[in-house]
Amino acid sequence: MRRVPLRIGPAPEPPPKPRPFTVLAKLRFVSPGLPSDLTAWYSRHEGVGLDGSAMHAVKLGKLAEVQPVHASDLASPSEAAEPRYEGFRGLRIAVGLSGVPIVYVLAGKLYRFGTVFAQENASRFVLDTSHVGWLARLARDEWFEWGLARDRWGELQKGKAQLLRRHFERLNGTGKSVDPPGEP
Secondary structure (H helix, E strand, O other): OOOOOOOOOOOOOOOOOOOOEEEOOOOOOOOEOEOHHHHHHHHHEEEOOOOOOOOOOOEEOOHHHOEEEEHHHHOOHHHHOOHHHOOOEEEEEEEOHHHOEEEEEEEOOOOOOOOEEEEEOOEEEEEEOOHHHHHHHHHHOOOOOHHHOHHHHHHOOHHHHHHHHHHHHHHHOOOOOOOOOOOO
């Protein structure tokens, strides 16, 4: 009896992580009032929704769930009166881990128009400078927002963690706590 060597190939790829949105079968009309990039996105997509039923690390809001955000939603009344919050307006477009709100900036001195940031407790953390850029990075990161899970960067290959650190330092400055706890 002749033995045939068993050939073992590479391990199969894990199934892709589910996207936090669906692609609509046909274009839909989106009422004026949203910025053009959000209008274009929501005319072709629907978020999974902000409720807790979807098993996603980031939950993109459904069009009907996109809500205005003002300085009083981000800060204490005394802090919201500070000049840096003057004229701030944004839209809550998603939630991250543990329900952390993710906001798209419409106006104000805090960040430039189109910036996407997360409001973690009393601090803000910029995730990207545009909605399109944020979604592209989320897709590369398999729909996981590493900016909200900096304490889990040890799970990543070193090169990936370094890329994320540089990305978030560029957006938030080196003075912001970008490194995971215990990292230099």
